[in-house]
Amino acid sequence: MSMGSEASKQVRQERLLYLLSPIALLVLWEIAIRAGLGDRRFVPAPSDIAERFWLLCVSGELPWDTVVTLWRILAGFLIGAIPGVALGLCMAMWRGVRIIVDPLIAALFPIPKLALMPLFLLALGFGEASKIAVVAVGAFFPVIVNAYAGAANIEKIYIDVARNYGASSRIMFTRVVFFGALPLIFAGLRVALAISFIIGTAAEFIAAKSGIGYLIWSSWELLQVDAMFVGIVTIGLLGVITSTIFLEVERKVIPWKAP
Amino acid sequence: MNSQPPRKGARIDITGLTKLFETARGTVQAISGIDLKVEPGEFLCIVGPSGCGKSTLLRILAGLEKQSSGKIDIDTAGWKIENAMVFQESGLFPWMSVEENIGFGLMTRGVSAAERAPRVEAAMKLVGLTQFRRHFPNQLSGGMRQRGAIARAFVTDPAVLLMDEPFAALDAQNRTILQEELVRIWEATGKTVVYITHSIDEALFLGDRAVVMTAHPGRIKEIIDIPFPHPRNLMELSVTPLFGELKMKIWRVLEDEVNRARAGEDAA
Numbered sequence: 001m002s003m004g005s006e007a008s009k010q011v012r013q014e015r016l017l018y019l020l021s022p023i024a025l026l027v028l029w030e031i032a033i034r035a036g037l038g039d040r041r042f043v044p045a046p047s048d049i050a051e052r053f054w055l056l057c058v059s060g061e062l063p064w065d066t067v068v069t070l071w072r073i074l075a076g077f078l079i080g081a082i083p084g085v086a087l088g089l090c091m092a093m094w095r096g097v098r099i100i101v102d103p104l105i106a107a108l109f110p111i112p113k114l115a116l117m118p119l120f121l122l123a124l125g126f127g128e129a130s131k132i133a134v135v136a137v138g139a140f141f142p143v144i145v146n147a148y149a150g151a152a153n154i155e156k157i158y159i160d161v162a163r164n165y166g167a168s169s170r171i172m173f174t175r176v177v178f179f180g181a182l183p184l185i186f187a188g189l190r191v192a193l194a195i196s197f198i199i200g201t202a203a204e205f206i207a208a209k210s211g212i213g214y215l216i217w218s219s220w221e222l223l224q225v226d227a228m229f230v231g232i233v234t235i236g237l238l239g240v241i242t243s244t245i246f247l248e249v250e251r252k253v254i255p256w257k258a259p
Numbered sequence: 260m261n262s263q264p265p266r267k268g269a270r271i272d273i274t275g276l277t278k279l280f281e282t283a284r285g286t287v288q289a290i291s292g293i294d295l296k297v298e299p300g301e302f303l304c305i306v307g308p309s310g311c312g313k314s315t316l317l318r319i320l321a322g323l324e325k326q327s328s329g330k331i332d333i334d335t336a337g338w339k340i341e342n343a344m345v346f347q348e349s350g351l352f353p354w355m356s357v358e359e360n361i362g363f364g365l366m367t368r369g370v371s372a373a374e375r376a377p378r379v380e381a382a383m384k385l386v387g388l389t390q391f392r393r394h395f396p397n398q399l400s401g402g403m404r405q406r407g408a409i410a411r412a413f414v415t416d417p418a419v420l421l422m423d424e425p426f427a428a429l430d431a432q433n434r435t436i437l438q439e440e441l442v443r444i445w446e447a448t449g450k451t452v453v454y455i456t457h458s459i460d461e462a463l464f465l466g467d468r469a470v471v472m473t474a475h476p477g478r479i480k481e482i483i484d485i486p487f488p489h490p491r492n493l494m495e496l497s498v499t500p501l502f503g504e505l506k507m508k509i510w511r512v513l514e515d516e517v518n519r520a521r522a523g524e525d526a527a
Contacts, residue, residue, distance in 0.1 A: 157346055157348060157350045158350065158352060160323055160344075160346065160350070161344075161346065161350040161352070161363075162367075163322070163323060164321050164322065164323060164342075164343065164344045165343065165363055165364040165367050165411075165415070166340075166364065166367045166368055167367045168367065171366070171367050175352075175355075175363075175366075176352065179352070179354035179355075180352075180354070182354070254354075255395070256353050256354050256395040256396075256397060
């Protein structure tokens with residue numbers, strides 16, 4: 001019936017199993033390099049990367065870059081995702097909104113958001129705003145599409161019940177449509193978060209003097225391959241941490257879907 | 260609920276009700292020329308094969324569809340809320356607890372939380388869900404969910420209760436138990452009930468009258484009085500000669516209809 005200890009044990013077990021495949025990958029990589037597969041100057045072993053990781057941490061360079069990148073990504077994510085949810089739900093509630101917004105999504109979603117970077121630089125300058133803006137635009141589309149799909153595909157019976165029981169359009173929106181769409185909204189947010197990381201880092205390649213993306217690109221230009229890998233690994237770690245937090249939030253916000 | 264001298268539910272007067280649906284293959288007449296009077300406090304069962312338009316009729320009464328022509332007069336006799344519907348699948352919102360679900364129809368009508376609490380409490384007690392107040396619907400059995408749906412309808416204290424095959428998805432034992440509970444609550448509250456079913460037995464167990472509908476287009480074929488006194492014991496009732504007689508009578512009406520439809524199909 002409710003969450004027994006059996007179920008929570010299974011959840012904990014599953015979380016531990018999450019670490020299995022990344023660790024196995026690292027071990028295989030280390031073995032391959034030490035066995036002489038590949039040129040260690042270009043493909044460093046995990047232990048080389050770990051050493052450089054430590055040095056960059058101690059120097060304060062990596063923590064600072066991490067903070068800068070996280071700020072850009074999370075700010076952009078929120079600025080893109082919140083209006084995405086709101087507008088997606090509005091599309092499902094009002095036909096007029098859908099008719100106006102749908103063709104714009106069809107036209108703008110497929111454009112590589114990085115192709116807009118020069119535009120953002122022109123409009124917003126070389127500061128933080130341009131990077132945050134490009135992340136926000138990238139996060140916006142998967143969220144709006146999912147929020148709309150979630151709200152538009154709510155089982156008809158829930159709408160019928162709400163209408164028969166006298167729900168105003170405000171209650172219909174806040175108590176029925178929003179919650180009914182929530183599982184798909186979260187799916188959209190998860191995709192958007194990953195896209196935010198991709199776009200945020202890539203934007204730092206070309207238009208920043210700080211951040212993990214900048215670390216990766218500048219290390220590459222200086223042929224400091226181990227530092228480059230430190231950047232790549234850091235992004236991966238941040239991705240794992242944020243998506244773990246994200247799943248935890250999802251469990252709290254959607255308790256009726258809890259396993 | 261209502262413990263004062265039994266105040267009766269609404270009187271319903273339906274005349275010439277017709278509903279057309281536009282489909283890709285042309286216009287379909289779902290119901291045609293329905294004339295029906297429901298007395299205050301009556302338990303009226305509508306029985307008929309699928310496609311006879313019985314659900315459409317109920318959805319029009321619930322305000323979920325609009326008739327193409329015809330008139331419905333509902334004299335609510337001073338009850339604040341005209342009707343509440345219990346759907347085939349409970350339709351409890353998965354994201355609300357049992358308690359929130361049952362209070363939904365009061366919340367939408369702006370009843371304050373303080374006034375809501377004791378009424379929800381009483382409704383939960385009535386259907387035996389008090390212990391499960393914090394559960395989500397997916398943590399309940401089908402029978403419990405349907406109890407929650409009944410409580411959600413009764414708590415709003417409507418003049419008419421509309422029920423669309425509410426127990427069709429339940430197993431036989433649960434169905435019998437819930438039928439008895441429903442009759443008990445109905446007797447105590449004096450509400451008018453319009454109850455859709457495709458089961459002849461169920462119509463005879465529950466109803467004061469059974470309206471037999473036929474399909475293509477949906478119209479009323481016959482209205483049969485069910486003279487069993489209340490309170491009824493459903494199991495005992497089912498072995499009386501009169502029960503068998505009435506069951507046969509309704510079956511004959513429906514059988515004719517099925518044969519006629521077959522013959523029509525063969526000719527086409």
